Amino acid sequence: MAPAVSNRNTPTPKELSKQVLETTKALCVNDIENNTIFQPNIALQTPALQALNRIKNMATYEQLFENNRKWIAAMQAKDVDFFEKLARDQQPDYLYIGCSDSRVPANEIMGLEPGDVFVHRNVANLVNNTDLNVMSVINYAVKHLDVKHVIVCGHYNCGGVKAAMMPKDMGILNPWLRTIRDVYRHYEQELNEIKDEKARYDRLVELNVIEQAVNVIKTANVQKGYLKKGYPIVHGWVFDLHTGVLKDLNINFVEQLRNIQKIYDLTGMVSEHNEDGE
Ligand code: CO
Numbered sequence: 402m403a404p405a406v407s408n409r410n411t412p413t414p415k416e417l418s419k420q421v422l423e424t425t426k427a428l429c430v431n432d433i434e435n436n437t438i439f440q441p442n443i444a445l446q447t448p449a450l451q452a453l454n455r456i457k458n459m460a461t462y463e464q465l466f467e468n469n470r471k472w473i474a475a476m477q478a479k480d481v482d483f484f485e486k487l488a489r490d491q492q493p494d495y496l497y498i499g500c501s502d503s504r505v506p507a508n509e510i511m512g513l514e515p516g517d518v519f520v521h522r523n524v525a526n527l528v529n530n531t532d533l534n535v536m537s538v539i540n541y542a543v544k545h546l547d548v549k550h551v552i553v554c555g556h557y558n559c560g561g562v563k564a565a566m567m568p569k570d571m572g573i574l575n576p577w578l579r580t581i582r583d584v585y586r587h588y589e590q591e592l593n594e595i596k597d598e599k600a601r602y603d604r605l606v607e608l609n610v611i612e613q614a615v616n617v618i619k620t621a622n623v624q625k626g627y628l629k630k631g632y633p634i635v636h637g638w639v640f641d642l643h644t645g646v647l648k649d650l651n652i653n654f655v656e657q658l659r660n661i662q663k664i665y666d667l668t669g670m671v672s673e674h675n676e677d678g679e
Pocket of ligand 1: 501502558561562
């Protein structure tokens with residue numbers, strides 16, 4: 402005899418979705434414990450896990466559009482002309498160069514709204530001089546958007562920095578991570594004196610930020626912009642995932658610029674600039 406199913410006991414699609422998510426989560430925790438969560442061969446996953454993962458992936462994907470509708474309503478509730486203003490133009494005062502890490506959302510950690518900050522993110526917040534992507538971002542932000550501040554923001558527990566500390570072949574990531582290894586080589590003595598591995602890792606995160614900020618200062622756009630307008634000022638920050646705190650590394654921009662221009666001057670006006678009292 403089939404059990405009677407009352408309407409009250411029939412889960413709604415939302416409840417079902419929640420149940421699926423919770424079951425999947427439990428299975429995933431189990432897989433994490435058994436170290437099989439990263440099983441690359443889907444055929445080796447259990448059919449139940451495959452099915453649950455598919456449902457979960459679609460449920461979370463569809464949720465994005467639901468979130469979008471809610472976000473539109475919330476923005477319009479605050480300001481009925483919000484999107485009209487947003488579409489008009491952008492005049493951000495800040496360029497933020499940060500890590501791609503999903504736990505470090507640029508606008509949110511600074512309490513800034515859409516339109517307030519121009520953002521570039523990549524693995525381990527690197528500023529490579531041959532990276533057309535970051536160089537184009539700096540050019541556009543400094544020359545055309547006229548930003549007042551350029552911020553390089555790293556974060557503790559950075560996977561990119563951690564990977565660069567491991568004696569391992571990372572394939573395509575090797576040339577990218579080499580920049581961080583170069584930072585390590587530059588500060589080898591200081592870093593090797595730190596016996597605690599976690600403390601050394603944290604310090605490398607900070608030193609990487611400082612060196613990437615220096616790389617920003619090496620660009621012609623920043624040097625010429627500062628000579629002409631007195632900005633942008635380049636800053637180095639580190640975000641702490643455990644506390645949410647943004648730590649300013651207090652880079653002395655003018656001093657760094659002066660040091661950099663001994664070799665990397667791209668303005669052709671450093672001596673004249675110095676005579677002006679700089
Ligand atoms: Co990172």
